[in-house]
Amino acid sequence: MVEFKDVSVTYSSGVDALEHIDLRINDGDFAFIVGSNGAGKSTLIKLLLKEIDATSGTVLVNGYNLKKIRRSKVSKLRRTIGVVFQDFRLIPTMTVYENIAFVLRVIDAPKKYIKTRVPYVLELVGLSDKMKAYPEQLSGGEQQRVALARALVNDPKLIIADEPTGNIDPELSYDIVELLKGINECGTTILMVTHEHNLVRYFGGRVINLESGSITFDEMVGGSDENK
Amino acid sequence: MRISSAGYLVKQGVKGVWKNRMMSFASFCIMLVSLMLVGISVLAGLNISRIISGIEEKNEMVVILRAEVTQADIDKLYVDISNISNVGEVTFYSKNDAWADMLADMTEQEREFMEYGNGDVPLPDTFRVKINDLEIMDITSSQIKALNMVESIQSPETFADALISVRNIAALITSAVVFTLIVICMVIISNTTRTSVHTRRKEINIMKYVGATNSFIRIPFFIEGMLIGILAAVGALILTRFAYLELYKVINDQLNGLQMMGSKPIYPFSSISMYVTIAYLAAGTIIGALGTTISAGKYLKV
Numbered sequence: 001m002v003e004f005k006d007v008s009v010t011y012s013s014g015v016d017a018l019e020h021i022d023l024r025i026n027d028g029d030f031a032f033i034v035g036s037n038g039a040g041k042s043t044l045i046k047l048l049l050k051e052i053d054a055t056s057g058t059v060l061v062n063g064y065n066l067k068k069i070r071r072s073k074v075s076k077l078r079r080t081i082g083v084v085f086q087d088f089r090l091i092p093t094m095t096v097y098e099n100i101a102f103v104l105r106v107i108d109a110p111k112k113y114i115k116t117r118v119p120y121v122l123e124l125v126g127l128s129d130k131m132k133a134y135p136e137q138l139s140g141g142e143q144q145r146v147a148l149a150r151a152l153v154n155d156p157k158l159i160i161a162d163e164p165t166g167n168i169d170p171e172l173s174y175d176i177v178e179l180l181k182g183i184n185e186c187g188t189t190i191l192m193v194t195h196e197h198n199l200v201r202y203f204g205g206r207v208i209n210l211e212s213g214s215i216t217f218d219e220m221v222g223g224s225d226e227n228k
Numbered sequence: 229m230r231i232s233s234a235g236y237l238v239k240q241g242v243k244g245v246w247k248n249r250m251m252s253f254a255s256f257c258i259m260l261v262s263l264m265l266v267g268i269s270v271l272a273g274l275n276i277s278r279i280i281s282g283i284e285e286k287n288e289m290v291v292i293l294r295a296e297v298t299q300a301d302i303d304k305l306y307v308d309i310s311n312i313s314n315v316g317e318v319t320f321y322s323k324n325d326a327w328a329d330m331l332a333d334m335t336e337q338e339r340e341f342m343e344y345g346n347g348d349v350p351l352p353d354t355f356r357v358k359i360n361d362l363e364i365m366d367i368t369s370s371q372i373k374a375l376n377m378v379e380s381i382q383s384p385e386t387f388a389d390a391l392i393s394v395r396n397i398a399a400l401i402t403s404a405v406v407f408t409l410i411v412i413c414m415v416i417i418s419n420t421t422r423t424s425v426h427t428r429r430k431e432i433n434i435m436k437y438v439g440a441t442n443s444f445i446r447i448p449f450f451i452e453g454m455l456i457g458i459l460a461a462v463g464a465l466i467l468t469r470f471a472y473l474e475l476y477k478v479i480n481d482q483l484n485g486l487q488m489m490g491s492k493p494i495y496p497f498s499s500i501s502m503y504v505t506i507a508y509l510a511a512g513t514i515i516g517a518l519g520t521t522i523s524a525g526k527y528l529k530v
Binding site: 049072075076077078079083089090091092093102103105106107108110111150 | 233248430433438
């Protein structure tokens with residue numbers, strides 16, 4: 001569960017990135033966060049990952065109050081969140097398998113579990129045959145699917161996808177969102193930041209619109225895929 | 229932490245050396261050259277000090293006793309001189325021994341000429357006194373001169389002063405060179421490790437986002453830095469040994485003249501190899517491991 005209670009963020013430069021945000025995303029929800037550049041989407045994600053602190057207000061993520069959480073516990077918070085970035089952020093010196101297994105090693109998972117879990121998630125994203133490949137040997141779409149596999153391998157409660165379709169071919173964008181939808185159907189909360197309105201219109205669901213640091217729209221929107 | 233996880237982190241550290249081989253090689257070279265420069269400077273300093281201390285040890289003063297001195301006076305003087313704190317070894321050199329040695333060095337004719345007399349020995353009884361600290365030689369000399377039955381003292385004070393100046397200047401120069409080299413090497417090593425880690429800042433960033441703790445990220449960097457440091461130390465040791473052995477032959481030949489003045493030969497490498505090995509390995513390991521770990525720490529604040 002994610003909850004923002006009267007959250008504001010003002011950067012040291014004096015820019016008000018978020019102003020009095022009240023937002024609740026329940027477990028199992030799928031929400032799109034849309035908005036133009038500078039609307040505050042990235043700040044929202046940075047807050048969720050405890051990369052920055054709110055200037056005022058309270059942020060609750062998966063049972064952690066981010067205002068009160070100690071530095072040493074931030075890694076534990078992040079283990080409950082899977083993140084998919086626009087630029088994939090895969091470790092270039094690790095193979096696909098190692099990139100995904102790394103998340104499980106961080107949580108000190110048993111070797112046996114890693115050996116079964118990693119191939120399983122790679123199968124889910126359709127990349128079983130790329131296990132030994134290095135990120136640079138993959139296409140943008142494949143890299144994003146590896147990032148997705150990495151995000152879900154430790155079964156997080158929440159997956160944050162920050163413009164996950166921004167660096168891949170438009171036709172592959174739909175596959176990525178389909179995958180996210182599939183993961184959501186298994187109970188994982190998904191928060192997808194995007195500025196691709198076509199995708200939002202196509203899939204529909206909860207849409208939160210940010211403008212100049214404030215929420216201007218937060219409603220359920222019907223998707224065109226439902227009419228297919 | 230599971231044993232398998234610890235093993236994984238160590239393995240990642242070892243793999244990291246090869247995976248980032250360009251930067252590893254750069255760090256290796258910089259550390260090797262730095263260790264060698266500092267090591268050779270320290271060895272040069274130690275050897276200069278050894279050469280000078282040899283000459284210093286040979287330096288002695290001659291205490292000339294009065295002609296009327298008795299055996300009882302000689303015994304008392306021996307004790308009194310030995311009790312002076314700056315005095316090392318005291319040897320009595322009787323006038324008869326001195327006369328016999330002198331005659332032994334003469335030709336037959338000279339000896340016959342010298343022995344033509346009433347049998348009196350024209351030389352005085354003396355003490356040969358080795359002193360510990362040349363810098364206070366004049367004070368020691370005054371203390372001995374004040375003793376009863378001491379006629380005069382022959383002490384090479386001018387030479388001692390010159391020797392002290394040489395020793396002090398040599399110590400100052402070698403300390404300054406070593407200190408400067410250490411500072412320069414620290415700056416270069418720190419910049420190299422920082423650059424090496426900087427190229428991997430994204431990697432560290434990603435690890436932080438997936439929930440890795442700081443220690444989980446640091447351990448492989450620590451192992452990696454340590455390994456590079458050890459390799460650099462081994463390389464520096466091999467090169468230093470080679471350079472030292474070559475210089476040893478040349479320098480010891482050149483020091484023959486000084487050795488007549490009491491100078492000691494420079495240390496043979498076998499006698500210092502253990503200390504050099506320990507110093508190189510310790511410095512390489514510590515600088516490598518800490519340099520990389522501290523540099524990595526800069527990118528952990530995400």
